[in-house]
Amino acid sequence: MNSVGIIGVGEIGRAIVDGLHHGGGEAPEVFLSPRGARTAAELSERYAGVQVCPGNQAVADRADIVVIAVRRQDRHEALDGVTVASGKIVINVMAGVANDDLRATLGTEAPIVRAIPLPAIRERRSLTATYPAHPVAEAFFEPLGGVLPVADERAFDVLSAVTGTLTSHYWYLATLTSWAAGHGIAAPDADRYVRSLFQEVGRALGDRTRTLEQLAADHETPKGNNERIRTTWFTPANAAGLTQALDGLLADLGRS
Known part of the structure; x- marks a missing residue:
């Protein structure tokens, strides 16, 4: 089971962690950034296998799947100096941030997948749109309520706009x-x-x-x-x- 790292532990980061543990059963190891320290500490106390890392680079180093969930306006400061090895996968859940933009920020050759998880993912009831299709991302989101890979970034933006309602x-x-x-x-x-x-x-x-x-x-x-x-x-x-x-x-x- 792939380990998961989350950089930016806000509402969506918390919902992802809750969803991974919803209903009990086996859950992946989860590494949390110190951003959103109170929430990260609470989650690490609640769930076994959830750890708070000393910094964002430690999250990227330890996890197989790296979820970027910081606010759009904070991304350059939060990701300054962070590198992601090419053998990992990055999931970009930042609204309005294209994959090319994030790739330039991270300077990585790792696959990057955009996703729109919603708070209901904590109860495994949120269908998550993704782009581009990637088997690891689909295996990650499928048990959390289902996954909807879309054909191109324009289609992804359409669904993102619908989410804005x-x-x-x-x-x-x-x-x-x-x-x-x-x-x-x-x-x-x-x-x-x-x-x-x-x-x-x-x-x-x-x-x-x-x-x-x-x-x-x-x-x-x-x-x-x-x-x-x-x-x-x-x-x-x-x-x-x-x-x-x-x-x-x-x-x-x-x-x-």
Whole structure:
């Protein structure tokens, strides 16, 4: 089993470590950088086989798979002087950082694979997009919720842009909760109801025998409440605004 090193132990780094140990069973040896010291120390105390290294170079030296998970704006400082041997594999989970950019920073001939793991990887429920296809990266992410290798970096950027809508969805739910509370529903009850409502939507998404359009249609009745909100709020102009925002993000990602 390949050992794993993580440089940058933030939310995604923590989720990866949790996912590797989810459900018990055998897990690879994990080496953590001292960046995110509190989180790294907590993980090393929680799981056997997880160690905090004295520096980022030690992580790169000890691990077979080196995950780069620092913030985009911190990468040059965090990776200054770090080298990765050609026999290893680098997994780049930094949003908006192309593989050629990272290769130049590291000065390495090792294979580099971009990936978009999400926090749900901690429960092995996150499908992870990767580019380019690589058997080691696919074997790493498959048990963590599945892997979706894409054909080129442009396709990868499209999926990265889609991922950028995640917090907008949470704010949509928060707006529903605030609206209900503003109309006299106790805030905790409004929160509980909205969470329950959309947890059911999440379960429905597990039915891959129906397209998303079919799922929407199955939840509507002609002239019913759902149809009314969809046609009066999620208008063609609203949809066009979302498309424009995604196009703008995609253009920025393509220039990174």
